[in-house]
Amino acid sequence: MGEIVQYLLNGLTLGGIYALLALGLYIMWEASKAANFTHGDIYMLGAIVAVVLTERGLPLFVSVTASVAIAAVVGALIERFFVRPFNTEPHSIGWMLTTIAVGMMIESAATQTYGSLGRQLPSILAEKPIRLGGAGVYAQELLLPIAAVATMFGLQVFYRRTRLGRAMRAVAADRMAAGLMGIDSNLVALIAFALAAGIGALTGILIAPVLPALPTMGALTGLKAFGVAIVAGISSARGVVIVGLAYGVMEKFIEGYLSTGARDALGFSLVILALLAFPQGIFGRGEVKKV
Amino acid sequence: MTDVLLKVNDLKVAYGRIEAVRSVSMEVRRGEFVGIIGSNGAGKTSVMRAISGVKSPSAGSITFDGVEITGLPSHTVVAKGLAMVPEGRHIFGDQTVEDNLILGAYLRGGRAKTQLAADTERVLDLFPVLRARLPQAAGSLSGGEQQMLAIARGLLSRPTLLIIDELSLGLAPKILDLLFPVLTELNRAGLSILLVEQMASYALQVTHRTYVMENGGVLMHGDSETLIGDPRILDTYLGHREAS
Amino acid sequence: MMSPRVQLLLILAAGAIFLVVFRELGPSGYQLGLLMRTMILMIVAIGLNILIGQAGLVSLGQAAIYGLGAYVAAWLAVRHNVSFLPAIAAAILASACCGAILAYPTVRVRGAYFAVITIAFGLVFENILIEWLSVTGGSQGLIGIPRGNVFGVVLTRPIYFWVVAACLFFAFVVQYNIMHSRYGRAMRATAQSESAARALGINLAGMRTLAFVISAALAGLAGGLYAFLNLYVNYETFSFFHSVSFLLMVVLGGLGTLLGPLLGASILTYIAEALQNLREWQIFAFSVLLAAVMFVMPRGIVGSLSDLYHHTTSRARRREAEPWPNHQISVEPATLMAEHETDAALVTEGLTVRFGGLTAVDNVRLSVYAGTVHALIGPNGAGKSSLLNLISGFYQPTSGDVLFFGERVGGRQSHELARRGMARTFQNTELFGQMTVLDNVLVGFHTHYASTLTETLLRLPRFRREEFAFRERAQQLLCLVGLSDYADDEARHLPFGHQRRLEIARALALRPRLLLLDEPAAGLTHGEIEDLKRLIRLLADNEVTVILVEHHVEMVMAVSDHITVLDYGKVIAAGTVADVRDNPKVIEAYFGRGNLSLKRPDRLLPEPVEIGGAK
The missing domain is CATH 3.40.50.300 (P-loop containing nucleotide triphosphate hydrolases)
Structure with a gap:
């Protein structure tokens, strides 16, 4: 019993990471119909920048804010220089290659400067584990699924109630019509990438007190988040959060009852199977092409 | 009254190496109701896309309200007071009717809330059927209602010139009989309108002047009253029959 | 401009001369090994070029298919003492089957969705290599692969060099024969307009599966060759990073070009060697290169150079369309069955x-x-x-x-x-915009070819006969619609009216x-x-x-x-x-009713009033 609860809680933490990153991919996809293979590295960047700044003696709050801000700027730059010029036609693949390249640059630059030793961010929520149904967990870990769900609802309010959010939805639905409303869709895409990168960095920061920040923490996690987003059908916020959390829980159960080695092989096989069964993603909308 | 609001000079629009518009010059005077007719593929929509900044022209110039707007992106053009209701309406189908109207007023930002509310009331008075539909998803409206919403949305940016591309597209004559009077009313109230219409019989009856486009150029233009009796127009666009 | 056939023969001859000279110069063992490795990677790149450059399907898991070939060959050789030829054949077969399975989703998904499937496949494969100890040897890999032995001849490195070279020549000729046949045309057609391809009788799923199978078979061949060159295999050579580098090779060289994959593979392999000195910064430099290529030469080296060549040499000649329909050309009567x-x-x-x-x-x-x-x-x-x-x-x-x-x-x-x-x-x-006007019409004949894939790949007499006859007929159809002068232009550059004519000519090719x-x-x-x-x-x-x-x-x-x-x-x-x-x-x-119950607006306009009026 305790074991199951333990896997469930740890899985939700892991799933929270996937869900938050997949939400970022969803935001970017909506605004530009392109995703971003650097997203996992932005998540890593958020964590290690916060760790480095804290180590330099900056107050936690300041380093966290700075880290998120830096990530947002990086996200905006990536949109402007590596996505927009390579996403000019409906089936463009250029952005895949350029963002993969930038992702590798960030990771290898981080390895060279930060080193390959993991370091943790201090947090009062990660000092004493809480006992829950025979399982032990840090409060910090519970923050992730909570943050994912909160971000989802926050996005919903943002998209429905604010001027910028409405503009983003308009751009997502119909770029041309959005332009005719006076909305600058390039600017909206830029902001969307910055927002997504900010959320990505925050995700890295939230997990850094529990999981040591490492330059290699991003790449695979980013790919999994991408898989989660696509399997969910990237155009549904609720979908990516549900699939993200479920994927994390599933991984922990596979780790627990089978082996750590089987985790990724099984997980990615399920991704493939899910896409075969739901070619538009589980929560996705079919796009009907008119002849 | 001869004040020129929109002036298009020797406009060319190309897709790749294919020229959709070869050389088009036209103008809309302040307060005027101007029509463009012509068959499918004549280049009407390409001209409208160039004017509204959806597609940059390959040559020529467009001046609006004394300011050159050639090649400006559409969000800038709208800000200058030129609104377009695009071909196929392009309403935001998964947002509510109300959200669509709010997006129409996007450029007005959060300022002048009371005036915005008043304007919204006025467009809803023009199209009362939309009032009951405010909380409904715009995609669930009928074709005619969607066209009304598209026009209403365009009006909320408080344009000086309203361009409507293919008003009649896919709409039944009954609905057109409802829509055209509204345009006339708006024009009487001082709004300049440029109407692109395939159904020549309608367009010629409501507009002051009409340009006839064919094969990427202006074939002829003149007073709509005169054109409606022109044998060439009768022949080509009214299908060999009297329009009345 | 030389005919494509002459180009092919020149490239093959130049390649052969280069290899002979290289061997005569007495290269060191390191140089010999490096060139062999490059040639093997070229084979993978050629396969990927067929998949992406012809069929328009982007695979981010090609290293896994390559790895499958390598592991199958290695496993058979190490664990079952299977000799060189059957092991290679099994490698090709396994990879080709795997390609056919991977092709299945392309019936329904493309773009980012398909990319995720190939990435996921690659990662699953990598994990299986590490985890399935009993078969793959885990992270240590399979070691002690015996040298190949063909009919009693031991494939020592100097001999193996020529085996690899022969396989590369074979792959290159396959690439050429696919590109210049109805299969290549049909693949390009499916990539450029699914609707038009379907309307011309092309089975999208079948064509995509074929592209995948050919590309996977070549990757499998390369994998098998690699196993017998290296004499051990390890999961590290077949990771996601390697899939990305295969993609880069093809893009760098020039997608859809004949020479592109060769150039891309050699540049990247030799650059990677040079970057060894950078140690930790190697991946960084590699990715900077990738981004730089995308910025400077989005069409790749060969693609950009040939653009430049066409730009400078082809004087803008005015094309003249003939009046149509040309009544001297007969239309085949449609006879009722x-x-x-x-x-x-x-x-x-x-x-x-x-x-x-x-x-x-x-x-x-x-x-x-x-x-x-x-x-x-x-x-x-x-x-x-x-x-x-x-x-x-x-x-x-x-x-x-x-x-x-x-x-x-x-x-x-x-x-x-x-x-x-x-x-x-x-x-x-x-239209198939990036194909020539003549090729557009030729796609229309796709269903009328009787020659099989084998006949096409081997250029047997029936293939030549049919190709010749249909080219003739395609020219006639162009003549019918008055577009003969445009035959070698890309279809997207045609004026609109001519595009319609071409579309009709292409439809008529279907008889x-x-x-x-x-x-x-x-x-x-x-x-x-x-x-x-x-x-x-x-x-x-x-x-x-x-x-x-x-x-x-x-x-x-x-x-x-x-x-x-x-x-x-x-x-x-x-x-x-x-x-x-x-x-x-x-x-x-x-x-319409043509009779509106409303009056024309008054000629005299009133003062502007509030709604939507003056600002």
């Missing part, structure tokens, strides 16, 4: 299609007689195009059936209908019994419309049945034998031109 002898070319029975709540086509009954021109008219949104899409298999009917020369074909796929002799054009012209024309006059000038009318009559005179969806009333009245009028998805009138012309229901639906 004996077993389907019937005078109704097409009958629809209660055909209905609903999209959501909207009934686009409502219980339509239509009879089209063989050898006649039958027009479908009606106002915008009346359901004409939907009906056309139902007939040609692009939409599946909600209910009702279609009889094509007596055969029930309701619900059949468009490519199956095309094979039965139904051709169509598209409202917004769907249709029934031709569906979707608004063929839209965007044409008066003169061109006159030509089009003549062509339609010419077709009808040769027993080709024509269904014409058209707005241009005058043209419809002039060329049609029968007219069906649709409104709101229903037939509101049908009959001869005279019957329909004066039907009051038609007049109202089609022309």
Whole structure:
């Protein structure tokens, strides 16, 4: 019993990471119909920048804010220089290659400067584990699924109630019509990438007190988040959060009852199977092409 | 009254190496109701896309309200007071009717809330059927209602010139009989309108002047009253029959 | 410009000379090994070039397919003492099967979705290599692969060098033979316009599977060769990073070009060697290079150079279109097959299609007689195009059936209908824009080739005969529509009116019994419309049945034998031109009431008032 609860809680933490990153991919996809293979590295960047700044003696709050801000700027730059010029036609693949390249640059630059030793961010929520149904967990870990769900609802309010959010939805639905409303869709895409990168960095920061920040923490996690987003059908916020959390829980159960080695092989096989069964993603909308 | 609001000079629009518009010059005077007719593929929509900044022209110039707007992106053009209701309406189908109207007023930002509310009331008075539909998803409206919403949305940016591309597209004559009077009313109230219409019989009856486009150029233009009796127009666009 | 065949022979000769000279210079063991490794990577890159450059499918898991070949060969050799040739054959077979399975999703998903599937596949494979200790040797890999042995000859490195070179030459020739055949054309066609490819009888799933199988088989061959070169295999060579570098090789060299993959693979391998000195920064430099290439040469080295060459050498020659239809060119009469002898070319029975709540086509009954021109008219949104899409298999009917020369074909796929002799054009012209005008027409002959894939790959006599005959006929069809002068231009550069002509020529290549024309006059000038009318009559005179969806009333009245009028998805009138012309229901639906109960706005305009008025 305790074991199951333990896997469930740890899985939700892991799933929270996937869900938050997949939400970022969803935001970017909506605004530009392109995703971003650097997203996992932005998540890593958020964590290690916060760790480095804290180590330099900056107050936690300041380093966290700075880290998120830096990530947002990086996200905006990536949109402007590596996505927009390579996403000019409906089936463009250029952005895949350029963002993969930038992702590798960030990771290898981080390895060279930060080193390959993991370091943790201090947090009062990660000092004493809480006992829950025979399982032990840090409060910090519970923050992730909570943050994912909160971000989802926050996005919903943002998209429905604010001027910028409405503009983003308009751009997502119909770029041309959005332009005719006076909305600058390039600017909206830029902001969307910055927002997504900010959320990505925050995700890295939230997990850094529990999981040591490492330059290699991003790449695979980013790919999994991408898989989660696509399997969910990237155009549904609720979908990516549900699939993200479920994927994390599933991984922990596979780790627990089978082996750590089987985790990724099984997980990615399920991704493939899910896409075969739901070619538009589980929560996705079919796009009907008119002849 | 001869004040020129929109002036298009020797406009060319190309897709790749294919020229959709070869050389088009036209103008809309302040307060005027101007029509463009012509068959499918004549280049009407390409001209409208160039004017509204959806597609940059390959040559020529467009001046609006004394300011050159050639090649400006559409969000800038709208800000200058030129609104377009695009071909196929392009309403935001998964947002509510109300959200669509709010997006129409996007450029007005959060300022002048009371005036915005008043304007919204006025467009809803023009199209009362939309009032009951405010909380409904715009995609669930009928074709005619969607066209009304598209026009209403365009009006909320408080344009000086309203361009409507293919008003009649896919709409039944009954609905057109409802829509055209509204345009006339708006024009009487001082709004300049440029109407692109395939159904020549309608367009010629409501507009002051009409340009006839064919094969990427202006074939002829003149007073709509005169054109409606022109044998060439009768022949080509009214299908060999009297329009009345 | 040299003919492609001469280019191929020159490249092969230059390659052979280079290899001989290289060997004569007495290279060190390191240099020899490096070149062999490069040649193996070239084979993978060639396969990927066929997949991406021809079929337009981006795989981010190619390293895994390559790895599968390597592990299969290694496992057979180490654990089962299988000798070189059968091990290589098994490697090719395993990879090809894997490619066929991976191709399955492309029927339904493309773009980012497909990329995720290939990435996921690659990661699953990598994990299996590490975890399945008993078979793969885990992270240590499989070691102690014996040297290959063919008919008693031990493949020492100097001999193996020539084995690898021979395989590379083979792969290169396969690439050439695919690109310059109906298969390559069909693959490019599916990448550039799915709709048009289907309408010409190409089975999208089949063509994509073929591209995948060929590309995977080459990767498998390369994998097997690698295993017997390196004598051990390890998961590290087959990671996601390597899939990305394969992609980079192809993009860097130039997608879809003959030489691109060779150039890309050699540059990257030698650069990677040079970057060894950078140690930790190697990956960084590698990715900077990747990004730089995308910025500077999005069409790759060969692609950009050949663009430049064409730009500087081809003087802008004015092309002249000939008048069309050219009556000296015969149109093949569409003869009715004996077993389907019937005078109704097409009958629809209660055909209905609903999209959501909207009934686009409502219980339509239509009879089209063989050898006649039958027009479908009606106002915008009346359901004409939907009906056309139902007939040609692009939409599946909600209910009702279609009889094509007596055969029930309701619900059949468009490519199956095309094979039965139904051709169509598209409202917004769907050409294969980046293919030449002549190639566009040649795609139309796809279903008429009898030569098999093997005959094509080996360039056997039947293939040559057919290729020659269809080229002749394609030229004739271009002549028919007056576009001979444009034969070698890319289709997307044609003026709009000429695009329509080309689309019709391409449809005629299918030798249709029934031709569906979707608004063929839209965007044409008066003169061109006159030509089009003549062509339609010419077709009808040769027993080709024509269904014409058209707005241009005058043209419809002039060329049609029968007219069906649709409104709101229903037939509101049908009959001869005279019957329909004066039907009051038609007049109202089609022309509007034409009599508005409103007055023209006053000539004198009032002062602007509030709503939407002056700012």
